Amino acid sequence: MDYSHFIYLKEELSLIAVIVILFLYDIFGSRKSLNYFQPVACLLVGIHVLLTCCPARATLAIFGDAAIIDQAPGTASAYPLYSGMYNLYPLGSIIKSILATGTLLIFLQARGWLEEKQTVIRRGEFYLITLFTLLGMYFMIAAGNFLLFYLGLELASIPVATLVAFDKFRHRSAEAGAKYILTAIFASGLSLYGISLIYGTTGTLYFADIPAAVTGAPLQVMAFVFFFAGLAFKLSLVPFHQWTPDVYEGAPTSVTAYLSVISKGAAAFALMAILCKVFGNLVEQWQAILFWTTIATITVANLFALRQQNLKRFFAYSSISQAGYIMLGVISGSALGMTSLVYYILVYMFSNLAAFGVITIIERRSGKETIDDYNGLYSTNPRLSVVMMIALFSLAGIPPFAGFFSKFFVFAAAVEQGYYWLVFIALINTVIALYYYLRVVKAMFINKNETAIAGFRSDGYTRLGLIACSAGILLLGVLSIVHGEIHHYSTGW
Amino acid sequence: MNFLSLFVLVPVLMMGGLFLSKNLKQIRLVVATGASLLLALAVGLVFAYLGERAAGNAAEMLFTAKCLWYAPLNIYYSVGVDGISVAMLLLSAIIVFTGVLASWKMEFLEKEFFLWFCLLSTGVFGFFISLDLFTMFMYYEIALIPMYLLIGVWGSGRKEYSAMKLTLMLMAGSALLLLGILGIYFLSGESSMNILEIARGHIPGQAQHWLFPLVFVGFGVLGALFPFHTWSPDGHASAPTAVSMLHAGVLMKLGGYGCFRVAIFLMPEAANDLAWIFIILTGISVVYGAYSAIVQTDLKYINAYSSVSHCGLVLFAILMLNQTAMNGAILQMLSHGLMTALFFALIGMIYGRTHTRDIREMGGLMKVMPFLGVCYVIAGLASLGLPGLSGFVAEMTIFVGSFIHEDVFHRVFTIIACTSIVITAVYILRVVGKILHGKIADHHLSLQDANWYERASTIVLILAIAGIGLAPLWLSDMISDSLLPIIQNAKL
Numbered sequence: 013m014d015y016s017h018f019i020y021l022k023e024e025l026s027l028i029a030v031i032v033i034l035f036l037y038d039i040f041g042s043r044k045s046l047n048y049f050q051p052v053a054c055l056l057v058g059i060h061v062l063l064t065c066c067p068a069r070a071t072l073a074i075f076g077d078a079a080i081i082d083q084a085p086g087t088a089s090a091y092p093l094y095s096g097m098y099n100l101y102p103l104g105s106i107i108k109s110i111l112a113t114g115t116l117l118i119f120l121q122a123r124g125w126l127e128e129k130q131t132v133i134r135r136g137e138f139y140l141i142t143l144f145t146l147l148g149m150y151f152m153i154a155a156g157n158f159l160l161f162y163l164g165l166e167l168a169s170i171p172v173a174t175l176v177a178f179d180k181f182r183h184r185s186a187e188a189g190a191k192y193i194l195t196a197i198f199a200s201g202l203s204l205y206g207i208s209l210i211y212g213t214t215g216t217l218y219f220a221d222i223p224a225a226v227t228g229a230p231l232q233v234m235a236f237v238f239f240f241a242g243l244a245f246k247l248s249l250v251p252f253h254q255w256t257p258d259v260y261e262g263a264p265t266s267v268t269a270y271l272s273v274i275s276k277g278a279a280a281f282a283l284m285a286i287l288c289k290v291f292g293n294l295v296e297q298w299q300a301i302l303f304w305t306t307i308a309t310i311t312v313a314n315l316f317a318l319r320q321q322n323l324k325r326f327f328a329y330s331s332i333s334q335a336g337y338i339m340l341g342v343i344s345g346s347a348l349g350m351t352s353l354v355y356y357i358l359v360y361m362f363s364n365l366a367a368f369g370v371i372t373i374i375e376r377r378s379g380k381e382t383i384d385d386y387n388g389l390y391s392t393n394p395r396l397s398v399v400m401m402i403a404l405f406s407l408a409g410i411p412p413f414a415g416f417f418s419k420f421f422v423f424a425a426a427v428e429q430g431y432y433w434l435v436f437i438a439l440i441n442t443v444i445a446l447y448y449y450l451r452v453v454k455a456m457f458i459n460k461n462e463t464a465i466a467g468f469r470s471d472g473y474t475r476l477g478l479i480a481c482s483a484g485i486l487l488l489g490v491l492s493i494v495h496g497e498i499h500h501y502s503t504g505w
Numbered sequence: 506m507n508f509l510s511l512f513v514l515v516p517v518l519m520m521g522g523l524f525l526s527k528n529l530k531q532i533r534l535v536v537a538t539g540a541s542l543l544l545a546l547a548v549g550l551v552f553a554y555l556g557e558r559a560a561g562n563a564a565e566m567l568f569t570a571k572c573l574w575y576a577p578l579n580i581y582y583s584v585g586v587d588g589i590s591v592a593m594l595l596l597s598a599i600i601v602f603t604g605v606l607a608s609w610k611m612e613f614l615e616k617e618f619f620l621w622f623c624l625l626s627t628g629v630f631g632f633f634i635s636l637d638l639f640t641m642f643m644y645y646e647i648a649l650i651p652m653y654l655l656i657g658v659w660g661s662g663r664k665e666y667s668a669m670k671l672t673l674m675l676m677a678g679s680a681l682l683l684l685g686i687l688g689i690y691f692l693s694g695e696s697s698m699n700i701l702e703i704a705r706g707h708i709p710g711q712a713q714h715w716l717f718p719l720v721f722v723g724f725g726v727l728g729a730l731f732p733f734h735t736w737s738p739d740g741h742a743s744a745p746t747a748v749s750m751l752h753a754g755v756l757m758k759l760g761g762y763g764c765f766r767v768a769i770f771l772m773p774e775a776a777n778d779l780a781w782i783f784i785i786l787t788g789i790s791v792v793y794g795a796y797s798a799i800v801q802t803d804l805k806y807i808n809a810y811s812s813v814s815h816c817g818l819v820l821f822a823i824l825m826l827n828q829t830a831m832n833g834a835i836l837q838m839l840s841h842g843l844m845t846a847l848f849f850a851l852i853g854m855i856y857g858r859t860h861t862r863d864i865r866e867m868g869g870l871m872k873v874m875p876f877l878g879v880c881y882v883i884a885g886l887a888s889l890g891l892p893g894l895s896g897f898v899a900e901m902t903i904f905v906g907s908f909i910h911e912d913v914f915h916r917v918f919t920i921i922a923c924t925s926i927v928i929t930a931v932y933i934l935r936v937v938g939k940i941l942h943g944k945i946a947d948h949h950l951s952l953q954d955a956n957w958y959e960r961a962s963t964i965v966l967i968l969a970i971a972g973i974g975l976a977p978l979w980l981s982d983m984i985s986d987s988l989l990p991i992i993q994n995a996k997l
Contacts, residue, residue, distance in 0.1 A: 348577060410650045411643045417575075420639070420683070424578055427687040435687070439680035446676050450653060450669065458657040458665060492575045499577045 188262025203242025728760025746853025790817025830906025
């Protein structure tokens with residue numbers, strides 16, 4: 013075994029280091045020193061983010077192989093490690109850094125909630141479990157073999173159930189945990205069945221070897237369908253979305269944010285990577301499947317979102333429909349599609365986390381979480397309302413916010429491949445989506461309310477998180493450099 | 506940096522200034538300075554443009570500059586103006602300036618109001634200077650979304666319903682537009698978002714035939730094209746004064762300008778083949794809008810339907826695809842922009858005094874507010890096309906231009922559209938008679954006439970209207986020179 017390969021695993025290794033340090037600290041730290049647990053955890057994750065966030069070119073120059081750096085734009089392909097078990101590729105590093113940033117933002121938002129009396133003794137677990145699931149996602153993204161992929165998938169799903177049930181004394185949280193674990197296990201069972209069919213028909217689990225053996229035989233199509241269904245549960249694509257609203261509503265808000273952004277982003281990227289590397293020969297079949305799934309996802313979720321009162325359920329449906337837009341990037345399959353997918357996830361992360369940051373802090377200070385409760389919020393909490401409004405406009409795709417650019421690019425990627433009808437339906441849906449996003453804006457800015465949520469000052473961590481999210485929303489679109497950097501490494505297939 | 510970008514930069518800086526300002530005085534200072542600066546810029550631009558043309562610069566667009574923005578889709582931030590955009594920029598600057606004056610006495614959340622107002626102007630100015638389809642579309646949407654809050658928060662009447670209806674309809678239009686733009690980009694084979702470069706190439710005929718309706722309807726929604734105009738009366742009626750002015754005066758022109766600059770310019774073949782459908786629709790707009798205005802009793806609804814009729818005429822003239830009619834269309838955009846802004850400003854001032862917009866409850870206002878009354882009559886006369894005012898020049902050119910076509914279809918529709926002039930006279934004179942003359946209600950006797958900022962804003966608008974009416978030649982020369990390349994492109 014070539015131990016020199018470990019140096020390429022900088023994301024995973026640094027994350028494991030963070031986990032180990034926090035684990036020891038949580039166990040052996042004195043009661044007094046544990047008061048600093050959260051700042052230390054955020055700091056360590058911050059360092060990890062900095063390490064992964066270095067522009068891909070720079071980190072490759074330090075850690076990587078010259079052969080990868082020198083490749084012309086658009087041709088940077090995977091670099092197999094451990095005889096193909098693990099794939100090193102720049103776009104994977106980029107998506108990992110996006111996920112790590114999102115996790116850090118969620119930690120900043122979750123601090124207040126973890127300080128509460130019920131949860132303070134378990135705050136260590138929250139950080140550790142979350143970071144473990146993040147590690148699982150890293151493996152999902154970098155996997156070059158279905159076994160490693162499955163390991164990552166499990167590591168990224170099962171601990172999440174404990175996070176969902178974290179407020180175990182709240183009935184809904186426990187219920188949501190049970191719902192989540194059952195669907196997650198069912199979904200991973202489906203995926204596993206698909207994987208076993210792939211192994212049965214091709215005789216290998218290495219991504220690199222499978223395409224040669226994929227002939228489009230019915231059993232292989234079936235394998236793909238099962239595998240896809242498993243991942244679709246995680247992405248909550250229609251018709252595999254039924255668990256989403258209940259779990260999102262019941263879970264602690266920070267966990268909901270984690271589920272809706274990080275978990276979803278990782279699954280979308282992994283799905284694309286596998287479609288690209290493994291099922292390239294089945295392109296006609298999966299494009300047809302994705303076509304109808306995308307239409308159903310966007311439309312059904314939008315229609316359900318129209319009637320929601322609870323904001324967390326509302327964002328559950330909104331995030332289902334956003335997943336549909338992410339699928340537009342997957343289905344096009346070009347380099348442009350890959351870029352727009354990663355960029356969409358990045359922008360979606362900032363927008364959704366900004367919204368969830370506001371929901372978290374308001375829920376904690378006032379216990380309110382329906383749209384009507386937000387009536388007149390602008391008169392009492394102008395800053396939070398403005399952040400929420402920017403986030404909603406960005407999700408709806410209104411310029412000059414970043415969401416406009418990300419939506420434009422996924423549409424452009426799909427149109428490039430000739431999916432005019434698909435884009436047309438998606439565009440009609442943006443109008444429906446605008447209606448329900450505006451409902452919240454209307455509640456905050458237009459509706460009058462005698463008993464509006466009282467004004468309060470949010471804590472520094474939350475403010476830092478919200479400022480970072482707002483900056484992301486405002487700047488990502490205008491500064492094209494981020495998009496350019498992503499595009500530099502996206503290949504298509 | 507190209508000085509055209511200042512048109513976008515100034516409103517953005519105004520927003521920054523507003524954000525920092527602490528009291529009403531500072532807010533007013535910021536917006537007044539910014540609006541005057543924009544007006545000065547626009548006037549300066551007109552002279553600079555005419556100077557360049559006089560010096561023999563025959564390029565299609567002047568003062569161009571471009572800078573790469575998103576390389577993967579060849580998106581540039583590229584600006585440039587021809588005579589038509591110069592005219593539009595001047596119009597926008599005048600309306601923004603007078604709009605600021607008209608909302609001098611904002612009483613509620615002034616800072617937020619002007620922030621959104623500046624965002625709206627950013628979109629408007631950016632749209633007119635853009636040469637790139639992407640940035641054009643982006644500015645177009647930037648101009649649309651502030652309307653929701655401007656109407657929803659500061660509006661009156663059924664403001665929430667109107668704001669939502671307006672936003673959703675316009676956004677649905679822009680959804681069509683987005684598909685059209687992407688279609689143009691990928692089907693033109695030019696791999697360019699630049700309007701001039703696409704026009705130099707050729708979009709395949711079959712593609713043109715489905716892209717043209719998308720783009721034309723997409724922009725047409727904002728230009729109050731017949732079945733898609735229903736947002737307009739409600740929206741205008743509910744909006745606060747300055748917003749009505751800006752919306753009817755400038756924003757609806759975005760629709761006309763876009764139809765013309767993107768739909769007709771880039772897809773001339775389809776325009777030739779499909780014009781008849783849209784001529785029928787716009788013909789309906791023109792007549793139907795005018796008839797609807799007759800039966801309304803709310804001043805704002807009357808003017809909103811009148812806008813539907815006049816903006817319909819703009820699209821109608823554009824579709825005639827000849828230089829005279831198009832020239833008329835641009836003049837009509839200017840003329841309608843100015844006079845409808847004047848109308849809405851006056852209606853806002855009258856409403857601020859009488860607290861009603863129902864014409865049945867008013868009468869004899871000429872006795873207590875002669876200044877406003879006279880201005881209203883002038884606006885009315887401009888609207889019904891009295892020679893010497895802008896409306897006459899524009900409508901005359903349009904009808905002459907559209908009658909040039911020798912076939913029965915065009916002539917019949919020209920005659921139908923012409924009848925709108927008569928109907929316009931009916932509803933204008935009806936309103937003037939009802940609210941300005943006759944018996945005055947007792948509780949209206951103590952009303953005051955206009956104060957300085959109201960006078961300033963109306964006088965600026967009236968001067969502009971009379972200016973176009975009395976000396977239209979320089980303007981129409983400037984426009985028709987710029988129309989030439991578009992006409993040549995359309996003839997192929």
